[in-house]
Amino acid sequence: MITLAPTGVPVPGRVVELVMDAIPESIRQEIYDAEDAKREVLSFRPLAADEDRADREDALGRLARANKTLAAYNPRFMVRGAR
Structure with a gap:
């Protein structure tokens, strides 16, 4: 059976x-x-200077805190896509 991915x-x-x-x-x-x-996490290069890494970690922390609150309200509200 062939299944197609849903389109947006x-x-x-x-x-x-x-x-x-x-x-x-x-x-x-x-x-x-x-x-x-x-958006801020995605703007930093992963292997950049130490200051950029620290700023990226700070942005990842803010994203994690916001996602924790959003997941408590509704798990589908979590923001994905930042690695």
């Missing part, structure tokens, strides 16, 4: 706004913080 479907902006309105403010802030930390 774009979500209209208004639907995103309605969903975000249903989420508590503290959880919304954690979502934004996790996305910012993920």
Whole structure:
């Protein structure tokens, strides 16, 4: 049997706004913080200078803290993709 991977479907902006309105403010802030930390983690080169490594570890810590809060609310809210 051949199975196809589901394709992503774009979500209209208004639907995103309605969903975000249903989420508590503290959880919304954690979502934004996790996305910012993920973006920051991905901006650093892994084998760069010691300062970059320290900054990357700090961003990974912020991402982990935000993900812990998000997972407690709903595990599907966790931000993935930063290694």
